[in-house]
Amino acid sequence: MLDTVDTELRTRYPGTDGQAQPIHTAYVPADRIMEDTPSTWGAAAVELLDRHHDLLAELDSTGSLPDVRKRLAQDPIQDLRIDFEDGYGFRTDAEEDEAASAAGAVLATWAYTPYRPQSYGIRTKGLAVGERNRTVRTLELVLAAMVDVPAGFVFTVPKIRAAEQVPALVALCEGLESGYRLRAGTLRFELQIESPQAIIAADGTAPIARMIGLAEGRCSALHFGTYDYTAACGVAAPDQALDHPAADYAKSVMQVAAAQTGVWVCDGSTQIVPDTEPEAALRNHHRLVGRSLRRGYYQGWDMHPGHLVTRWLATYDFFRQAIDVAVPRLQAYLDRRSGGVMDEPATAEALAATVLRGVECGARTAEDLAARAPELSPAVLRALVTRAPIPQEVLS
Template sequence: MRTSLDGSLLTGIAARLSDVDAARAARYPGDAGGRQPVHTCYVPADRVTGDLPAQWGAAAIEALEEHAPGPHAFAEVLGLPPELAGPVHEKVVAKLTSEPVEDLRIDFEDGYGLRPGTDEDDDAVRCAGLAATLGVPWVGIRFKSFELFERGARTLDLFLTRLAEMPDGLVLTFPKVTAVEQVAALVELLEVLEDRLGLPAGRLRFEIQIETTQSIVDDTGGFAIPRFITEGRGRVSGLHFGTYDYTAACGLSASEQHLGHAACDFARHVMQVSAAGTGVRLSDGSTNVLPVGGRESVHAAWRTHFGFTLRSLTHGFYQGWDLHPAQLVTRYAANYTFYLGNAAADAKRLRAYVEKADAGVLDEPATAQALAMSMRRGMDCGALSPADVEELCGLSESELGRLVRRESL
């Protein structure tokens, strides 16, 4: 057949584009794979004890039994559909008993405050001795921002140097980042620490807290997060939104500083677009409305936290902060409500995609991947079992994993 484009022209352009394709694949490897915690519990370092996870679980169960005893009372407080009352309540109680805390951050920053140097030194060493014994899947520290560089670096150094055992789920949280140079400085410190502690290169990774306006838009008018990720050189594992520092920096009044504000939506959308496809995971922030006091106050706080957690999940933020043991009740209730409520419809679409059936919705591979990832997250958090997923959509756990990776069945 007669054409107008000759082979040498196409070969030359293809060669140039191959470099672009390789760079894009390196920058955007896709989801990191594996389980993501549904929350991070922030606890000031001086309050961390070896039995803290069990304490939080027991306190959460006590709050549930005191303020919403039984499935029906619990469902009424949160407005759960009647068919979910029993399953959600049962799963919440089981989770609070078996694994109440998924991710614990030992806080040396805002929750800890400024203290005499020896006090912070002592707490850093003491917590390093506890880290591997706490029995939580993820654990780490939030050290002070680099506005207090020497103090932040010293606490980080003491904690890592004194670790009796390096936890597999070790996480470092870098707060109040305002400039790409701060990210570069942390990477330099971590490289030196790995060398001097005999750790493999790249072992120490960190999450960046997005809680300053400069971490959204930099002084050139461009988005800052892509530059942070680049300067992190593969060490940035997550972006965590900081509700109150960010909304305060935007000039919002105290009554408007909450997760549902449009200013927070803008910041989260920037985070989402900047991190999409990079393997860097997202976490929403916290609500400071705590479930304490009388029953009415606890119920109101639970409804607030439950609503914000569901809102985060619907916006693609599958992790958030918890500041009080009784918030665990609604953290897990919201996750179970979200995944159980969507499971049947998602499974129907996924089954139709696999079977190439006409189900009234024409899903593409990217949507099938999203459906499979939702099923996987439901299993990871305990809302669904592998048997549940297989019964719903006819896929084994390994087959589901192949769809998550966009591999053919």
Template structure:
């Protein structure tokens, strides 16, 4: 022991500390395994779902062009867009310009080719061909640099009536990617309509067997779990079950995605009231949030089925609804959601960009004070510093703010932000 330690009087012998450490070694290991914290990777702000038979080589570009055309028709300048959404005057030009640039540069951050509800039951030969085609198009887009940062499929679920078909589609798609050069870094798979942990365990076994068959590193394939059934939230014994689903994934779960309409229907909510902001939805998402906290599993909200189509008044009404729902999710720490139509992209990015730009100066100032241990009217703790750095990084990653803006205001660079997160 050093001189400073010996100069301080203590009563407990070192053997006691060693005994406590030994007794908690298992807990330490379990905490590290179950709660590794945020993975530190980029999280997309949305997931776009496209039926497998509608997915094409130009889907990403086409969605961007359609979204820009919707802006041109219904909000051709920053003032018009601000009037529709209620954006503050000083923020309107910043948001509008960045939204248009995003739609040209990267209109879709995460794309899911849907073989489930958006595709439906098809003859086996037809779905086989669609899975082969999807793999070919994804591989080509990745090779040519035209793929979104994240892309993959939603297969059919593990319920008995569609299980074999879902497994076969997964196998055909992954095999096609391997034959075309390998699994892309941004590959994402979605397992829908999960009710019991055993279904997640079955997905883990499929991933393990595919990795063995193709000589892949163990753990290479992860997947999202879609929360669309009441049983995924509350089990038959009355206990919360989402944490069991995460545990059953054995470290392969990357996200929990809330399914607005299936879950609402399961709760008996009539069609006119099925929405992301229904109390039944809020309850489910709150349970998901607590279960996922600290695990590194990301959360995604669902979608609205009100499409911005038709005349200008109808489009603007749908935009206002979508913008408000996205802002509501962001305030509740759901940083991702689903978009079902190109017309949703302008308000997705408007809501996200306004959210991060509005809070930029305050968040950066608080982080600067924390790093400098300076004063101010708020005294933040390390947990808040993690939240502040995560907020700023998410803003940078989606294009809402520039890293140079954050660095100038907070006095930290990307590496420091990552370390704080």
């Protein structure tokens, strides 16, 4: 009896697959995407950083600003979606056909260019009766223009409202893989949670856990839609925000449903951009990113080049501070010393995961960590995260 239970739990909760979660997803409308969009966003972000250096230095609590500037100049965007939904709007079929083919061509060039994001894809329209034919056609045209689907390509499906929509996405992926002669399992999708019905269904259940199971391993992430969700909950427009209690509740449900499944949770966006009142917008976004990180949402949407500045700054600050706390506690854990805190294996797992995230996003380098704590090698950290046996030479 228990062997069967163990098998079921291992299947449903496999844990992380070892891939590094990006810190953000940049959304760019399909009619504005260009081959050099990542570098032009980075250049605009550097210009904004230089223009508001004093303010950003005030926000910087770990001396990270020079490294943030370097990051923006060299590798500003980790993950990007070409948006065919709200950021693009409804166009004629001929216009969206042309935009879809053009987007696929851009994605194809990124497979061979040094300034590409680490991962990328598109956001389609939704699955409602008036949109789903357009969704399928746009996805087909993008795939046709790409020819080869790169590792890390994903499409985001907005306004998911029912678990029963997910098997249709699985069937769509299977059909496209067959039609385009792709390896089985190549196509993966993200579910955008922006409807109350996705949080609590008509029968009172929480359907997101079912959605993940019905995705048959193809769902890579859950993305939160701030404004559609809070609007659907009846929140007045001036109060719709990432930190509204209604949004916090929805994201908590998403977080619990996705825990230990290997599915990432991505926070939503803010519509406040650093154009007309840049100082207020920069402060606000820096605060919101830090707040999300403290709540365990390690990825969020960025809608404007200016968001990149405070995204990287708040992320570097968060992980540098977290690593400063985590490293001595992990050293004490490996030495079986208290250091004032008696950590359990679950806490060591979380501490190690934090250090890995901080190194993977560039807040600290592997060389920095090796100089400070040579016993905390990537192999040791991953062993702590997966609760595998620690290499014996570390314990001796």
